[in-house]
Every structure is written in C-alpha cells, then in structure tokens.
Amino acid sequence: MTRGATTGRGPRVRAWGRRTALVALVGLAAACTGSGSDIGPDIPYLSTPTYVVAVRDAADRPVCNALVAVAGPVAGSIAGAASTGRNGRADVPAAVGPAVTIEIDASTATATAGDRFGSIRFSAPGAPIEELPFVAFLPDLAGSSERVLEVGTVTSTITLDDSGWSGAVLTIGAGTRVARAGAGDAALAVRTGALPADRAPPQWLDGSSGPVLCGRAVAIEPLALRLEPAAALSMPNELGLSAGATCELRATDPVTGDWRRVADGVVSSDGQRIDVAAGAVAHGGLYTFAIAAAATTTVAGRIVSPGATEALSDVLVRAGDRFARVGPGGRFELREVAAADAAGVPRELDLLVQGSRYREARSTTRRITALPGGTVAVGDVELDAVLVTPTRLLSVSRGAGDPWTTIAISSTEQLWSELAISDGVARADLVDVPAGFVSFVRARPDPQRQYDVRMAEGFAWVPARERVVDYRLFTRQEPWAPGGRVTRVWVADAIGGGLIDGAIAYRRYGEGDHERLYEASRTFVPRMQLGPDSDATVAVETSAGGRTLLSAFTARGVTTGRLEAPLLRAVREPLGSFAPHALLAGTAPAGGSDVVVSTQPVGVAEDWLDRALRDEPLRVDVPRPLEPTAGAREFVIGVPAPHGGLVALTGDRDAADRLMAAQLALVPDPPLDRTRVQTIELAQLASFDQRIVLPDLFLGRDAAVPLDAFALDLAAELADRRLFEIGRRLAQVGAVGNDAELALPPFAGRLRGARFLAVVVARVADATLVREQRGVFRLQADQPAPRAPLLPLPRVVAPLPGASVPVAGFAIDLEPPPGALYQVLTLSRTSDDTLRTWTVVLPGDATHFTFAPLPDGPELLSAGSYRLRVEATRVRGETLNRQALGPYQAAVARWISIGADEKVVGAVSAVELGLELVP
Numbered sequence: 008m009t010r011g012a013t014t015g016r017g018p019r020v021r022a023w024g025r026r027t028a029l030v031a032l033v034g035l036a037a038a039c040t041g042s043g044s045d046i047g048p049d050i051p052y053l054s055t056p057t058y059v060v061a062v063r064d065a066a067d068r069p070v071c072n073a074l075v076a077v078a079g080p081v082a083g084s085i086a087g088a089a090s091t092g093r094n095g096r097a098d099v100p101a102a103v104g105p106a107v108t109i110e111i112d113a114s115t116a117t118a119t120a121g122d123r124f125g126s127i128r129f130s131a132p133g134a135p136i137e138e139l140p141f142v143a144f145l146p147d148l149a150g151s152s153e154r155v156l157e158v159g160t161v162t163s164t165i166t167l168d169d170s171g172w173s174g175a176v177l178t179i180g181a182g183t184r185v186a187r188a189g190a191g192d193a194a195l196a197v198r199t200g201a202l203p204a205d206r207a208p209p210q211w212l213d214g215s216s217g218p219v220l221c222g223r224a225v226a227i228e229p230l231a232l233r234l235e236p237a238a239a240l241s242m243p244n245e246l247g248l249s250a251g252a253t254c255e256l257r258a259t260d261p262v263t264g265d266w267r268r269v270a271d272g273v274v275s276s277d278g279q280r281i282d283v284a285a286g287a288v289a290h291g292g293l294y295t296f297a298i299a300a301a302a303t304t305t306v307a308g309r310i311v312s313p314g315a316t317e318a319l320s321d322v323l324v325r326a327g328d329r330f331a332r333v334g335p336g337g338r339f340e341l342r343e344v345a346a347a348d349a350a351g352v353p354r355e356l357d358l359l360v361q362g363s364r365y366r367e368a369r370s371t372t373r374r375i376t377a378l379p380g381g382t383v384a385v386g387d388v389e390l391d392a393v394l395v396t397p398t399r400l401l402s403v404s405r406g407a408g409d410p411w412t413t414i415a416i417s418s419t420e421q422l423w424s425e426l427a428i429s430d431g432v433a434r435a436d437l438v439d440v441p442a443g444f445v446s447f448v449r450a451r452p453d454p455q456r457q458y459d460v461r462m463a464e465g466f467a468w469v470p471a472r473e474r475v476v477d478y479r480l481f482t483r484q485e486p487w488a489p490g491g492r493v494t495r496v497w498v499a500d501a502i503g504g505g506l507i508d509g510a511i512a513y514r515r516y517g518e519g520d521h522e523r524l525y526e527a528s529r530t531f532v533p534r535m536q537l538g539p540d541s542d543a544t545v546a547v548e549t550s551a552g553g554r555t556l557l558s559a560f561t562a563r564g565v566t567t568g569r570l571e572a573p574l575l576r577a578v579r580e581p582l583g584s585f586a587p588h589a590l591l592a593g594t595a596p597a598g599g600s601d602v603v604v605s606t607q608p609v610g611v612a613e614d615w616l617d618r619a620l621r622d623e624p625l626r627v628d629v630p631r632p633l634e635p636t637a638g639a640r641e642f643v644i645g646v647p648a649p650h651g652g653l654v655a656l657t658g659d660r661d662a663a664d665r666l667m668a669a670q671l672a673l674v675p676d677p678p679l680d681r682t683r684v685q686t687i688e689l690a691q692l693a694s695f696d697q698r699i700v701l702p703d704l705f706l707g708r709d710a711a712v713p714l715d716a717f718a719l720d721l722a723a724e725l726a727d728r729r730l731f732e733i734g735r736r737l738a739q740v741g742a743v744g745n746d747a748e749l750a751l752p753p754f755a756g757r758l759r760g761a762r763f764l765a766v767v768v769a770r771v772a773d774a775t776l777v778r779e780q781r782g783v784f785r786l787q788a789d790q791p792a793p794r795a796p797l798l799p800l801p802r803v804v805a806p807l808p809g810a811s812v813p814v815a816g817f818a819i820d821l822e823p824p825p826g827a828l829y830q831v832l833t834l835s836r837t838s839d840d841t842l843r844t845w846t847v848v849l850p851g852d853a854t855h856f857t858f859a860p861l862p863d864g865p866e867l868l869s870a871g872s873y874r875l876r877v878e879a880t881r882v883r884g885e886t887l888n889r890q891a892l893g894p895y896q897a898a899v900a901r902w903i904s905i906g907a908d909e910k911v912v913g914a915v916s917a918v919e920l921g922l923e924l925v926p
Contacts, residue, residue: 048408048432050401050477056102059138059364062091062111064118065147065206067370069095071585072645073116073124073145074681079104079133090587090648090681091116092438094368098397103133108264110230113145115645115681117585123148125200125226127293129208130264138364140323141209141330146173146200146226156185156232158192170241173201175225177288178239186233188261188290200226204245205357207293209328210257210266218300219328220345221257222246222281230261230291237270237289241282246298247348250278259292272296300345302379307340310360311387319390323361326375327354332363346377353377358385362392367439393418394442398476400427400435402448408433411611411728413449416440417505424503424577428611430650431727440476443529445505447904449613494537494570497903498527498545501558501573504903510547510574511864516540518855523862539564543572548865551577557865559845560902563853567892567900575844586628588645589679591653593687595640598657598670602640603734605654608647609675610730612722612764613906619720619766620781620907620915625732648679652731655689665718665738668695671752673723673731693752695739699786704747704767707797707914712778714742716769719749724785726760740767745796747782754788762787764908767797775808777919783912793883798914799824801879808920814868816859817924819875824916827851827879828887829895834858834922836873843867848899851879870926878917880910887911 058077062070075097078086087101095118101107109131113124124145131139150172154165160182167177177199179185187195207224222245246254256270269289272281281296288294306326310319310333318337323330329341347353358373369392375383402409410433417424418441427435498510512533513521517540525533527545535543546559558575586608595602607625618625629645646653658669670692678685705714718736725731741748747767754761767782780797802822806812823830832847845867847856860868887894887910898910 048401048403050399050434050479056100057137058087058099058101058103058107058133060091060097060099060109060111060143061139061361061368062095062097062116062143062145063370064122064124064145065202066118067372068118069093069368070113070116070118070122070124070145071095072587072681073097074112074114075099076110076112077101077103077107078110079107093586094439096368096438098438105133107131107133108262109139109143110264111143111145112682115588115590116145121149123198125198125228126230127208127226127259128230128261128264129259129293130211130266131208132211136332140332141325142323142359142361142370143208144202144206146202146224146228148198148200148226148228151198151200151228154197156195156197158185158187158194160184167197167199169199173199173225174223174243175199175201175227175294176241177227178241179234180236180238180285183238184235186235188231188233195229195232197232198228200228202226202293204295205325205327205359207295208259208264208266209325209330210297211328211330218303218343218345219297220246220300220348221295221297221328224293224295226293227288227291232291234289237286239283239285240287240294241280242272242294242296244274244279244281244296245348246281246296247350247352248274248278248281248298249349250274250276252349254281254296254298256283256287256294257297258288258290258294261290261292269294298349300343300347301349301351302346303343304346304377304379305340305342305382306344306356306358306375306385307382308338308358308385309387310337310339310390313389313391315387315389319366319392321365322363322390322392323359325359325361326356344377346379351379353379358388360388360390362390362395365394365396366390366392367395367441368392395439396442396476398437398440398478400429400437400446401477401479402429402433402435403479409448411609413611413614415447415449415502415504417445417500417503418443424500424505426503428609428614430609445499445503447504449611449904449906449909492536492566493534494543494565494567496527496533496535496543496545497569497571498533498547499571499573499903500577501575501903507547507574507576510545510572511861513542513544513546513861513864515542515544518857521859521861523864537564537566537570539566543570544861545572545574546861546864546867547574547576549576553840554578555841557841557843557867559861559865559867561845561847562899562902563847563849563856565896565899567896570900571903573846573903575842578842585645587648587681588629588651589648589681590643590684591646591677591679591687592643592684593641593689595642595655595657595672595689596670596692597640598692599659599667601658601660601666603656603666604642604644605732605734606644606646606651607654607732609650609652610722610732611728612724612730613908615722615730615732616764616766616783616908616912617906619722619735620783620912622770624735643684646677646679648681651677651679652729653677653687654731654733655692656734656737657692658695661738663715663738665736666734667738668734668750670694671733673733673757675725675729675731675757693756693758695750695752697751697753697788699749699751699788699792700743701747701749701767701782701784701792702794703745703796704782705742705745705797707780707799707916709778709780709800709916712769712771712780716771717742717747717767718769720766720768721751722764723758723761724764725758730764736768749786751786775920777917779915779917779919781915783907783914795883795913798826798879798881798916800916800918801827801830801877803875803877803918803920806922809923811923811925814860814870814924814926816857816868818855818857819877821854821856821877823851823853824879824881826881828882829880829898831876831878831880832856833876833878834867834873835876836869836871838871843869843873848902850895851881868924870924873922873924874919875922876917876919878915880912881914883911883913 804820
C-alpha cells in the first residue's frame with residue numbers, strides 16, 4: 008500500500024499580469040518571411056510524458072551525470088533513461104503506471120571532484136504524479152575498503168570491514184559462488200556506503216506491517232553482485248534494541264526495487280551491533296534493519312517563499328519514511344512518522360523541503376524533535392525556488408540555423424543565470440529555465456548591414472505546465488543609432504544579460520557632482536541626455552549567499568542611442584559542479600617528460616578570448632583528471648557530452664614550470680557513451696615544428712617585463728567555427744631581436760582548415776605594482792602574421808601605489824599609452840561578507856577620473872584596502888564592427904553583447920596597485 012501521501016497532482020500556475028512572448032522569439036530577421044514556424048530548421052520533437060528525478064549526495068549537493076532509468080512493472084509503462092544535469096535533475100522521457108522501478112547508475116556521477124557514489128535501485132509511486140515525490144540520495148563510497156572478487160567460487164573466507172566508513176562488515180564464506188548479473192565474467196570491485204534512515208528510499212510498499220523504524224541503509228556495490236549462499240552482515244544498532252533482541256533485515260529487491268524482508272538480525276551481547284550470521288546479502292543493493300514503530304507522530308506546516316510573501320504549492324516534503332507533494336495553500340501533513348526508538352526515546356528528524364518538477368531544484372532542511380502520539384507543528388518553512396521548465400532553443404539567422412552561437416539566459420527576478428552555446432544544428436537545451444527570463448545572442452558583425460548588429464532581447468513568462476517549450480530564436484536586426492541625443496541605458500546582469508531591478512542611474516558632467524536620475528526596473532529602461540564630456544553611471548546593491556554585493560559601472564562620452572551597463576548582482580556558483588559527461592580511457596604516446604590531457608565543452612572564439620584575457624579558466628565541466636599522475640601515459644578522463652572534445656599535449660617543463668609543448672593531439676569528435684567507458688587511441692600527434700614570426704612584437708615591451716616572462720595561451724578554431732583550448736602559459740615564445748617566434752603545430756591532419764587564436768602574455772609583479780602585457784593574434788599557415796607591437800603600459804601618475812586616499816572622493820591621474828582605443832579602471836575591495844567593484848570605461852586618451860560617493864546609492868567607497876587596475880586596449884586596424892559609430896562608441900555601447908574578439912582587440916596592457924581608503 009502507498010504510505011507516502013501525494014497532495015495535489017500539478018502546480019498552481021502563477022497568474023502573471025501579462026504573458027509576453029520573447030521579443031526576439033517572435034520577431035523575424037529582416038530577410039525572413041512567414042509566420043516563423045515554417046522558417047529555418049526544425050527543432051526535433053521532445054517527448055511530452057516525462058518523469059522527473061532529483062538526485063543529490065549525502066551532503067545535499069546536486070549530483071551530475073547520474074544515469075537515471077525509469078521503468079514501470081505494470082502493463083502500459085514505457086521505460087526511459089536520462090542523465091542528471093548540473094542541478095541534479097533528470098527529466099526522463101517515460102509514461103509510467105501507478106508504480107515505477109528507478110535505477111540510478113552512479114558510475115560516472117559527481118557532485119565534487121573525486122566523488123565515488125554507489126548505484127541504487129528502488130521502487131516509487133508513479134502515475135498520476137509525474138515525478139519522484141522525494142529526493143534520491145546516493146551513498147558515498149569514496150572512503151570504503153575495496154575488495155575485488157573474481158567470478159567463481161571463493162576458496163577462503165573474505166571479510167570487507169567497513170565499520171569505520173559505512174558501519175557495515177560483510178563476510179563472504181569459503182565455498183560461496185560469486186557471479187555477475189547479466190552477461191560478462193569480469194571481476195567485481197565490492198564497496199559499501201551508507202545513507203541515514205531519512206535519506207534512504209522510503210519503504211512506501213510495506214505490506215500490512217504499518218509504520219516501521221529503520222536504521223541506516225547500507226549500499227552493497229555493485230548492483231550486479233550475486234552471492235550463493237548469501238553472505239553474513241553486521242551493522243550498528245541504531246534502533247535502540249537491547250542485547251539479544253531480534254529485528255528484520257530488509258533489502259531492495261534486485262528486480263523491482265521494493266523493500267523485502269530477507270533475514271532476521273540479532274543484537275550483539277554488548278548491544279552495539281546487529282548481526283546476521285548467514286543468509287543476509289545475496290545481491291548488491293540497499294540493506295537496513297527495521298522494526299515496527301512503537302509510536303508515531305504527525306508533522307504539519309506550510310511552505311512559503313522567502314519573507315512568507317507567497318504560499319508555495321507543488322513542492323516536495325519528507326520526514327522519515329513519509330513524503331508528500333504540497334497542495335494549494337502550501338500546507339502539508341505527514342502522518343504516521345516513526346517517532347521513537349525501541350527504548351521509547353523520541354527521534355530527531357530532518358524535515359526536507361525540495362523543489363519539484365516546476366520549481367528550481369533547491370532544498371532546505373528543518374531539524375525537528377518527534378512528539379510521540381502528537382503533532383509537530385513546524386509553522387512556515389521558507390523555500391527559495393522559482394518556477395522553471397525545460398526549454399529548447401533554436402538559434403536562427405535569416406531563416407537558417409546559426410550553429411556555435413552563444414545564447415545567454417538570465418532570470419529577471421532571481422539571482423540565477425545560465426550560459427548556453429548552441430550545437431552543430433544551432434540548438435541549445437536548457438534543463439531548468441526560470442519562468443521569467445531574458446535572452447540575448449552574442450552579436451557578430453554583419454558585413455551586409457553596416458548599421459545593424461544581430462541581437463535578441465526581451466521577456467518570456469513560461470507557463471509552468473509546459474514541460475518543454477520549443478522556441479525558434481530569430482535574431483533581429485537592430486540599428487546602433489549613431490549620434491542619438493537620448494541614450495537608453497540597458498542595466499543588465501554582467502554574466503547573463505538579464506535586466507536588473509532596483510539599479511540606480513546617475514549622470515555627471517565633467518568633474519561635477521553625480522546627479523541621481525532614475526531607478527531601473529524590468530519594465531523601465533532609464534534614458535539620459537549625454538554628451539562627449541558626460542559620465543553615465545549605474546549602481547546596485549544586492550545580497551546573495553550571505554554576502555553583500557555592491558557594483559557600479561561608468562561609461563564616459565557615450566552618445567549612442569543605447570548603452571549596455573553591466574552590473575554584478577551575484578557571485579555565481581553552478582547548481583552542480585559539473586556538466587554531463589562521458590568517460591574516455593586511453594594511452595598518450597611518448598613525446599617528452601610530461602603529458603597533459605584535458606577535455607572541454609565546444610566553445611566559440613568570443614568566449615575563449617574573453618576568458619583568456621581575464622585569466623579565467625574554461626568552465627570546469629568534468630571532474631576526472633589524468634589518472635594515474637606522475638607522468639604516466641594512461642588516463643581515464645571525462646568529456647562533456649554530447650558536445651565536447653579532448654586535447655593532449657606532450658613535452659617538457661621549463662624552469663618556470665611552463666610546458667614546452669612538443670606534440671598535440673586534438674580530437675574534436677571523440678566517441679561518447681554515457682553508459683560505459685570508451686577507449687580512444689591518441690597515436691597521431693602533430694609536432695610543434697612550425698615557426699611563425701610576429702614581427703616587432705617586442706618593440707612595445709616595457710623594460711620592467713623581461714623577455715623570458717612571456718608565454719602563450721593557445722586555442723584552435725576549426726573550419727566550422729568550433730573552438731578548443733590547447734593550453735595556457737605554454738613556453739612556445741622565443742625572441743629574435745624585437746621579433747617573437749612561436750613554435751606551433753602545422754595546420755594538417757585533424758587541424759586542416761583550422762586557425763589558431765594566440766595570446767602572447769606576460770605578467771610580472773613586485774612589491775608595489777603588477778605589470779601585464781598581452782598581444783592577440785589569429786594565425787594561419789598561409790598568411791603572414793601582422794606587425795603588431797605590444798601596447799606600452801598605462802601609467803598611474805597619482806596616487807602612488809599604497810597611497811592613502813579619502814573615502815569622500817579621490818582623483819586618478821593617468822598617462823595612457825598612445826594608440827589605445829579605450830581604458831578600463833576597476834576599483835575593487837573584497838571582505839568576508841562584502842564585495843565591492845566599480846568599473847569605469849574611458850576613451851583611450853583620457854587622463855583623469857574622480858571616484859566620488861554616489862548620492863543615495865550603494866556605499867562603494869568605504870574605509871579599507873582596495874585594488875585599482877588600469878587596463879588599456881588597442882584594436883586591430885579595421886573599423887570596429889564596420890559601424891558608422893566611432894570605434895570607441897561602438898565598443899562601449901555594446902559592452903555585454905560583444906566580446907573581445909568582436910571588438911577586434913589586438914593588444915592589452917595593464918597595471919595594478921593597492922590603495923588605502925581612509926575617512
């Protein structure tokens with residue numbers, strides 16, 4: 008019988024004031040005609056019937072890359088499988104009956120690097136609900152003692168003593184036959200892990216025995232293990248039983264996943280453990296000791312949004328073995344919760360509240376003490392989760408799919424964002440898109456429309472009932488209105504582009520005072536009259552993750568019709584540590600004392616160059632490093648799936664620990680199968696024997712930056728625009744007079760038709776100042792490298808490094824390098840609970856800026872230690888993005904939607920120093 012009550016089938020759809028389609032989703036490109044539904048490539052149909060499963064680890068972190076299979080043992084059910092994403096949820100295409108069997112293959116699952124989880128199989132309620140009505144937690148095996156068992160008969164007793172990890176002791180007697188379920192005779196690596204009783208799959212099918220009290224659940228890994236006769240098992244006594252007392256040993260059925268009685272346990276003479284001498288473990292799975300509950304309690308309360316502004320329906324709650332799906336009004340009641348152990352001592356319980364199919368997969372826990380025979384009223388429990396839905400986007404430009412395009416998705420109301428890159432058919436799949444979001448496509452220069460740039464922006468309120476929303480994303484042509492008298496200030500999230508509510512807009516002329524103008528909102532875009540000598544500033548204060556964030560952005564002399572003003576409103580942490588991936592195993596060929604194997608998602612030039620210039624690594628999508636280390640050639644490594652690549656470098660290290668790369672293997676399309684480890688051969692390597700000269704690069708080198716400080720950041724852009732990072736800080740840069748000589752592999756074999764993105768970089772620091780110089784190049788074997796000397800360093804005339812300046816305001820006097828298009832000043836301060844950052848964009852010839860407090864705005868200037876970074880940028884010779892606007896105007900007006908690659912950045916130089924702000 009079903010012991011978990013399910014109150015309410017579906018979500019209560021929030022009544023939005025309007026349902027406005029995303030402007031770019033319904034607007035067509037200038038060259039397109041028709042309704043939009045008959046233009047461009049089709050989005051492959053997504054199955055409507057799905058069953059959502061949320062998977063987390065024992066520390067309540069989302070688990071990525073767990074393969075979830077759902078099958079119903081009743082007639083009419085359809086099996087399906089899907090991998091969990093970064094938020095720990097799998098949307099499994101499956102139409103199910105009243106009961107389902109769920110198997111979670113955790114062989115490649117991760118929440119943080121180094122994880123090793125146990126796979127589990129269990130039963131759960133199915134239709135009419137469309138999701139697992141409780142969280143599936145995975146047992147941690149990382150600290151288990153492993154015993155490898157060969158298939159066949161055991162000749163002597165084998166004991167796996169994990170009493171210090173899972174608490175279990177497994178004893179396999181001599182004469183036991185070891186087998187593997189299914190085909191194959193490979194050895195089995197046996198490990199154990201444990202789940203607390205209220206984290207194990209509930210015993211919702213328990214016959215007529217009534218509520219039960221269980222101890223911890225021990226996972227015997229792998230699920231395919233079969234033992235005949237069954238092995239002995241010992242586990243800690245967590246039931247409060249006295250010495251000599253008996254209880255049931257229950258296990259999950261190897262086929263249906265139902266909890267079944269498999270043996271009886273007896274408490275040891277010291278009362279510390281419960282033992283089953285034989286007949287306990289016949290197969291892999293979950294095991295727990297249980298007794299009938301002597302007393303029960305009821306847990307009742309209400310689930311609300313932060314600040315109790317709204318009652319939340321359609322979320323999941325659980326206490327012990329009892330679970331429910333919250334109905335209208337946010338109220339829930341869990342009855343017959345086991346309340347006391349065998350000695351009558353009240354239990355300490357965790358009330359777990361979790362987002363559901365239609366709400367973001369966040370969770371909260373409330374610790375409560377059971378009240379035997381009574382009701383525990385927990386009152387209002389706050390859950391911070393927004394409505395979400397899986398969404399599939401198709402990026403279309405002029406009626407054709409636009410592959411490898413950056414698409415940003417940001418919530419308009421919450422501190423949430425996700426960045427997606429469409430794949431080879433211009434499609435982007437987003438697992439949990441919030442109900443209110445803003446989207447934009449990274450703009451690219453349009454050679455046919457000199458005054459336009461492709462852009463998509465607007466709002467969409469996704470109805471919660473729409474499990475999968477398919478959108479054709481037409482990027483529209485939007486003019487860059489040169490010389491506009493009034494400038495619209497688009498106050499947006501610095502990462503995802505989402506509009507920011509509550510940001511304050513200011514205007515300042517010359518060295519005058521800041522004039523407070525407007526407060527931006529989702530429905531109001533501030534407008535300013537700006538001139539060549541005026542500053543536009545926006546600022547916002549937010550709180551996220553227990554930290555206060557104060558952010559400001561200033562642009563000088565922007566007179567276009569539109570100005571993007573990015574602000575930092577959250578310190579982003581992914582919902583899971585890693586993206587879905589598959590495992591590859593192989594052996595790297597010889598070619599030096601060191602080998603580096605790395606994997607990464609498919610990228611685009613714009614994103615890679617932005618990250619390289621900020622010294623940010625590529626997004627860490629996979630957890631598996633080279634194994635084993637210490638120069639060994641064998642590796643097992645994760646590759647982002649379905650669109651990822653593998654890069655292998657061999658070579659030797661120099662005195663500065665930079666890799667002197669000798670050979671390169673680039674595999675853009677490796678075999679990826681999430682259900683098993685694939686093998687790959689890296690026999691064909693390209694040697695770094697091609698010499699490319701960068702004429703007169705070192706003419707602009709600062710005397711304080713030595714030649715041997717320069718290194719190379721390198722990426723390969725394939726003919727189809729996919730980009731793969733090869734390495735950072737490679738020792739491939741030599742000097743011949745003022746020329747730089749790069750050692751690169753030839754454009755042949757797998758690299759035929761590709762070109763390199765190269766950043767020659769040096770960063771040196773002394774006690775007072777950090778100096779940095781970078782040159783940016785696109786290189787092809789059949790084209791000579793341009794003459795592009797490094798950009799000389801900017802100079803901060805005043806204040807001097809380490810100087811004390813007043814909080815009430817202070818001036819920065821600059822000596823910019825000749826040829827700079829623009830300069831970026833970044834003033835920042837980080838403390839334990841507060842992050843302050845103020846970014847200022849100035850013309851390349853600007854020599855002065857004054858930082859001053861913003862009236863009635865965030866307190867960006869406070870007493871303490873700050874870092875000031877002054878960065879100058881020079882672009883390559885062509886007119887920036889071929890716009891009628893001046894290059895500086897064009898760069899600053901589109902600060903978010905165009906990156907360094909599209910600003911045609913050619914060289915960057917920077918200095919960084921410390922300042923002390925005093926009252």
